[in-house]
Amino acid sequence: MIAALAAGTFAIRFAGARLGQAIPTEGPMARALTALPGCLIVALVATSMLNAGWREATAGALALAVAVATRNLPATMIVGIAAIWALRQGL
Amino acid sequence: MPPLPSADGFAAGARDVLPLAFGTAVYGLAFGLLAAQAGFSPLQIGVMGVVVYAGSSQIIAVQQAGAGAGIAASVFAGLALNLRLLLITASIHDVYARQPWWKAALGAHLTADENWALLLAARARGRPVGWGYLVGGGALQMATWCGATVLGVVFAAAMPEPRALxxxxxxxxxxxxxxxxxxRGRSDLLPWAVSAAVVFGGVRLLGAPPHWMLAVGGVLGAAVAGLRRDG
Known part of the structure; x- marks a missing residue:
């Protein structure tokens, strides 16, 4: 898995470096490529929420609020983990 | 303060990336904790940092593998996330152009969001930065990333019962x-909603495997963004 990901990632980086101007910087393809990471991450959050109960939904909403307020990854993780832990303990 | 001839080379790149390296270290520690939970060893994660060197794709691939997605689906998810690197290296293709092949390859491999953005910012201020600056920043970033991720895996091994916590x-x-x-703003709303809806719809209504709906949802959302004129 690691070797395949490494080879593919290098191929992408090197292709950009060598093909340079041939790669469109505007138009539908460039817009789709720019939007792809965000869409994938959202799809990933969606898959992790597929079997979520109200505890997971609540902790997710809290983590999202912290992410929007702080834009800080560790802070978001800490709040998310603390929230789900507290909800599972108490309820 | 007139810059020395070497001031915009390797050392300058490393120095400029230093404030960002702190953020990378914290992010790396967090990734290490996640990777340990997904069943990866410190050695595997250290090697992964050096040979893949693309944070968010490592996270997504490790999470997918840990969730039992299989090699193909894990690699596909990670690579899809990395396609944007094509635009990043293409936008500074002149930096690699006049270098021997191994320097071009090394420079491309060490290009990430941080040193790429710093290179563009330095150029915007009229500094004659190039390959050395890019590689200097990239080398420090990679060392920070690998060190922090391995440390994260080692720490996590000392933790009891991940799920209970x-x-x-x-x-x-x-x-x-x-x-x-x-x-990036309101234009992301529709593509993101499409991605999430495709995942929920595909899994709940069609019974499709979540690991593959992740890729389908991401690609369809991006397609919506690409086809729209205002994107």
Whole structure:
């Protein structure tokens, strides 16, 4: 898995470096490529929420609020983990 | 303060990336904790940092592998996330152009969001930066990333019962934070909604495997963004 990901990632980086101007910087393809990471991450959050109960939904909403307020990854993780832990303990 | 001839080379790149390296270290520690939970060893994660060197794709691939997605689906998810690197290296293709092949390859491999953005910013201020600056920043970033991720895996091994501590939710929280950092404004709303809806619809209504709906949802959302004129 690691070797395949490494080879593919290098191929992408090197292709950009060598093909340079041939790669469109505007138009539908460039817009789709720019939007792809965000869409994938959202799809990933969606898959992790597929079997979520109200505890997971609540902790997710809290983590999202912290992410929007702080834009800080560790802070978001800490709040998310603390929230789900507290909800599972108490309820 | 007139810059020395070498001031815009390797050392300058490393120095300029230093403030960002702190953020990378914390992010790397967090990734290490997640990777340990997904069953990866410190050695595997250290090697992965050096040979892949693309943070968010490593997170997504490790999470997918840990969730039993299989090699193909894990690699596909990671590579799809890395396609944007094509635009990043293409936008500074002149930096690699006049270099021997191994220097071009090394420079491309060490190109990430941080040193790429710093290179563009330095050029915008009229500094004659190039390959050395890019590689200097990239080398420091990679060392920081690998050190922090391995440390994270080692720490995590000392933790008891991840699920009891709510650690299984750490991935979800991490992805929420990454999503927020990728939000560029209202034009993202429709593509993101499409991605989420495709995942829920595909899994709930069609019974499709979640690991593959993840890729389908991401690609369809991006397609919507590409086809829209205002994107």
């Amino acid at each position: 709510g650690m299984d939710f750490a991935f979800t929280a991490a992805f929420l934070a990454i999503a927020v950092s990728l939000w």
